[in-house]
Amino acid sequence: MARIDTSRGYARGVQSAVYRAGIAGARPAVPTTFAGLEQAAERTLSAEAFAYLAGGAGAEHTMAANTEAFGRWQVVPRVLRDVAERDLSIELLGRRRATPLVLSPLGVMELAHPDADVAVARAAAALDVPYVLSNQASRPMEEVAAAMGDGARWFQLYWSASDELNASFLRRAEASGCEAIVVTLDTHLLGWRTRDLDLAFLPFTRGQGIAQYTSDPVFAELVRERVRHGAPADPSAPAVKVNAKSLAAVVGMARGARRAGLVDGGLADAVRSPLPRAAVETFLDVFADPSLTWDALAKVREWTDLPVLLKGIVHPDDAERAVDAGMDGIVVSNHGGRQIDRSVPTVAALPAVVERVAGRVPVLLDSGVRGGADVAIALSLGATAVGLGRPYAYGLAIAGASGVSEVVRNTIAEFDVTLGLAGCTAAADLGPDVLRPSSPVEERPSGARTRHETR
Structure with missing residues (x-):
């Protein structure tokens, strides 16, 4: 993005940049409303x-x-x-x-x-x-x-x-x-979020949005302790069906855990590791x-x-x-x-x-x-x-x-x-x-x- 000239006011600089770019047919990258x-x-x-x-x-x-x-x-x-x-x-x-x-x-x-x-x-x-x-x-x-x-x-x-x-x-x-x-x-x-409930979608259960946790040494130790002791998942949770969506979720968890350094090795190693799924369960336990x-x-x-x-x-x-x-x-x-x-x-x-x-x-x-x-x-x-x-x-x-x-x-x-x-x-x-x-x-x-x- 070109630098905005603010010598005559911030808004004037923005408007000038937009309108001058428009002469060559360029339009803003996003709507203004x-x-x-x-x-x-x-x-x-x-x-x-x-x-x-x-x-x-x-x-x-x-x-x-x-x-x-x-x-x-x-x-x-x-x-x-x-x-x-x-x-x-x-x-x-x-x-x-x-x-x-x-x-x-x-x-x-x-x-x-x-x-x-x-x-x-x-x-x-x-x-x-x-x-x-x-x-x-x-x-x-x-x-x-x-x-x-x-x-x-x-x-x-x-x-x-x-x-x-x-x-x-x-x-x-x-x-x-x-x-x-x-x-x-x-x-x-957690608020009663009807759109997410209708789609049965909460990103944290897929390992999304928990990078602060999986990159933290204290949290990593909580996860490893969970795996060592074989802590079970929430007993009230229904079994997850194995299909394309659930497999994609597992791969997503593995990628996130690997990027954060929670697991070593390649993606295949991360998918096989119990740590990514244990990280999600640990997060759900300690989140609030x-x-x-x-x-x-x-x-x-x-x-x-x-x-x-x-x-x-x-x-x-x-x-x-x-x-x-x-x-x-x-x-x-x-x-x-x-x-x-x-x-x-x-x-x-x-x-x-x-x-x-x-x-x-x-x-x-x-x-x-x-x-x-x-x-x-x-x-x-x-x-x-x-x-x-x-x-x-x-x-x-x-x-x-x-x-x-x-x-x-x-x-x-x-x-x-x-x-x-x-x-x-x-x-x-x-x-x-x-x-x-x-x-x-x-x-x-x-x-x-x-x-x-x-x-």
């Missing part, structure tokens, strides 16, 4: 992969509510102000960031593209956007960090049932140059801890000196307790609507959380962010920074690292345009006075869309 991204990704991906990336919990009311809640706010344009120079930067965790964007952690990116997390990492580093490395990654954090160079990266921790494994993950994150830890709190139970409570959070300070943010908070009481517990930040999130149906939309929960936190720690927001105007609304309602999720996954599916770059670039450019047209010259200028609530007549009807409609 979320609806277009989703439709193009669906055409590109398998039914199982698209369902996993696009789907939400239950009837997907929460997914719809996330985006509709942004629609309840309108930006009020202001004119005849000098907005020729605009500063998109923010202060976050002691560093000046070029933009308010953070790439939220998304798991199992191998479903979208073979380059998976590495492609996302390269795009994030090139655009100077922090990337939260997923606990459920398709590539080990060390490989992803190497692809980022000096690019800013954080690490997402899913609190495992094994404290030794949690501590090992955080040691590796520190060694990989991660600047912060994001503890995701809302996945202690439903008994996790606030008291356990003290352990994270024993495991790392990095700043710790708690992700999945939507209630102001929980936000206050996080601050009282010494946490360094909060991410208002409902996991993109993937965990509980009929959940409160994040942007609706944001103002109360911001008020309760009262500036003591940064408050980030994700879930439902579809473009740069949404970023401006979230910042105006008090968010310190904003996480982008599904849009970049769709960009990855459509065009790899270039697709991620264009999605993120377009989001930043639209934010820049929105900032200027609202009469502001800096991200820090955004506040409630930039917005007005939409009237009931202007609001779109509430309720979840059907699966054939664009989210």
